[in-house]
Amino acid sequence: MSATLLNLYDLTHEELRVQLVRWGFNPFHTARLWNYLYIELADSFDAMPELPAKVRARLATDARLGVLATALETDSSDGFTRKYLLSLADQERIETVLMRYTGRVTACISSQVGCAMGCVFCATGQMGYTRHLTPGEIVAQAVHVARALRQSTQPPHSQCHVIGDTSGPRLRNVVLMGMGEPLHNYDAVMQAVDILRDERGLALGSERITLSTVGVVPGILRLTKEKRPLHLAVSLHAATQAGRAALVPAAKKWPLDELMAACRTYSETTGRRIFYEWTLIEGQNDSADHARAVGRLLHGLPAQVNLIPLNPTAGYAGSPTRTDAARHFQHILQEEFKLPSTVRQRRGIDIAAGCGQLAVAEK
Ligand code: SAH
Numbered sequence: 001m002s003a004t005l006l007n008l009y010d011l012t013h014e015e016l017r018v019q020l021v022r023w024g025f026n027p028f029h030t031a032r033l034w035n036y037l038y039i040e041l042a043d044s045f046d047a048m049p050e051l052p053a054k055v056r057a058r059l060a061t062d063a064r065l066g067v068l069a070t071a072l073e074t075d076s077s078d079g080f081t082r083k084y085l086l087s088l089a090d091q092e093r094i095e096t097v098l099m100r101y102t103g104r105v106t107a108c109i110s111s112q113v114g115c116a117m118g119c120v121f122c123a124t125g126q127m128g129y130t131r132h133l134t135p136g137e138i139v140a141q142a143v144h145v146a147r148a149l150r151q152s153t154q155p156p157h158s159q160c161h162v163i164g165d166t167s168g169p170r171l172r173n174v175v176l177m178g179m180g181e182p183l184h185n186y187d188a189v190m191q192a193v194d195i196l197r198d199e200r201g202l203a204l205g206s207e208r209i210t211l212s213t214v215g216v217v218p219g220i221l222r223l224t225k226e227k228r229p230l231h232l233a234v235s236l237h238a239a240t241q242a243g244r245a246a247l248v249p250a251a252k253k254w255p256l257d258e259l260m261a262a263c264r265t266y267s268e269t270t271g272r273r274i275f276y277e278w279t280l281i282e283g284q285n286d287s288a289d290h291a292r293a294v295g296r297l298l299h300g301l302p303a304q305v306n307l308i309p310l311n312p313t314a315g316y317a318g319s320p321t322r323t324d325a326a327r328h329f330q331h332i333l334q335e336e337f338k339l340p341s342t343v344r345q346r347r348g349i350d351i352a353a354g355c356g357q358l359a360v361a362e363k
Pocket residue numbers: 119121122123176177178179180181182212213214215233234235277278279308309310311312313355356357
């Protein structure tokens with residue numbers, strides 16, 4: 001199918017209404033069509049029988065439903081994680097992960113094919129940048145996971161939402177932590193967030209969407225100005241400019257002091273806490289001194305630290321911090337700085353679906 005046709009997943013509810021009117025149809029059909037897209041999760045125009053035939057005929061010629069084809073689907077051995085390799089209309093590929101742990105059902109979605117930021121320990125960074133995803137390609141990943149959940153016969157691990165005859169668990173959380181840097185693709189990501197949040201559809205409220213950034217300062221300031229309703233996570237990894245620049249090349253463009261100033265502005269303006277991510281690499285950034293440096297850096301900020309023991313990738317030789325050392329790091333943050341933190345569970349590593357492991361082989 002041609003990638004140039006209008007992708008319905010690109011449009012907000014209002015834009016869809018305007019488009020139907022432009023085609024000469026009654027705007028009354030918007031609600032029905034939106035329902036098919038985001039409640040029924042229809043995977044073709046044929047699966048929209050209650051739309052008038054003339055509307056469906058127009059959609060079939062002038063629009064497309066940007067459903068993503070599954071090229072490969074892999075389950076982790078513990079059954080908590082499923083990874084989808086998805087094909088885009090131009091044959092590029094991305095990965096999307098469905099996680100069913102900590103009592104939630106979460107989709108980890110991608111914002112770009114590859115990534116331009118080049119973090120040394122990240123498989124996506126190691127593959128380089130190909131292109132931005134469109135809003136519809138970002139939305140379609142969440143729809144893909146929601147549809148898969150709907151079809152799943154496994155007992156729901158958490159909140160069960162019954163729609164029609166179906167009994168699969170409902171998608172409740174989305175994290176923009178897959179392939180790519182979401183604030184490098186700001187407009188498309190925010191359009192997708194608006195569509196995901198729409199209460200008439202997937203209804204992923206502001207508490208349900210988390211965006212993780214490598215620290216794109218202009219993007220954080222724009223989020224602040226626009227008061228975007230989402231959780232913000234900032235990938236820190238080091239508490240000095242030199243230490244950070246060695247792991248995250250983007251730190252040379254947006255230095256640590258500018259990043260922290262932007263984070264402070266964000267929290268002061270929005271009243272929101274920021275999650276600071278810290279990939280724990282043995283012997284590199286996991287000592288007691290490093291923990292104290294984090295504590296000092298984040299002092300006085302509404303913050304939670306998410307510690308992520310390094311996941312293996314082909315292009316980086318470092319080792320993950322051992323569990324006892326990670327606990328000690330956490331203990332220092334809590335006892336000396338009253339700074340809450342979590343150590344991310346290492347799940348999906350056997351299928352390379354952990355943080356920073358998403359990449360696609362060359363076609
Ligand atoms: N580009 C965004 C979001 C995607 S990466 C960002 O960098 O924040 C999601 C998280 O995984 C980031 O905190 C990133 O630093 C972390 N990460 C990347 N590679 C990793 C690896 N090999 N092991 C553990 N965490 C990793």
